Amino acid sequence: MKETVLFLGQIIILIIIYQLSAAIVTYLHIPIPASVFGMMILLALLSKGLIHMRYIEKGAAFLNKHLAFFFIPIAVGLMTFGDLIKTTGIPLTIMIGGSSLIGLFVTASLTDRLSKKMKEHRRECA
Structure with a gap:
């Protein structure tokens, strides 16, 4: 149970970073996809030590493992x-x-x- 909550927390952290990047890109009219800008924010947070790898490691590994599923809607489109x-x-x-x-x-x-x-x-x- 505890591991599931921690895992979901890690996914939520990644979603928050993405949503923050999407808001910044939209508000400032930055010509970069929100996902790329989110990766830059995540890199900065990790580099500065504001977020430790252990806070997102399992959630990121899960998303990376199932990355192919995110391309199915694109292929159908x-x-x-x-x-x-x-x-x-x-x-x-x-x-x-x-x-x-x-x-x-x-x-x-x-x-x-x-x-x-x-x-x-x-x-x-x-």
Whole structure:
């Protein structure tokens, strides 16, 4: 019983952060999706130690585990655009695939550079 209440509390914390971010984005007309802005708020709260990981860890793990279920409504909604997807499907697939590869390449390059710099820094400090 206690674990269920703690788990629900963690989910509620995440929902509050999202709702706060949605209100801020709407009120300030920020051109960023509320979910992305919410992740930035959560990162700031975790980085500053205002929220500890243990306060949201189980709730976030649950949501992450069942993330695929959140995409089902999107996939069903795409079915109404069948004609559009038939005509623009190949260029759209190329653009999505290309941008994904570019993002993957940039992330890998930055990770490689940062890891090399961290190794150099550790050698200098040792």
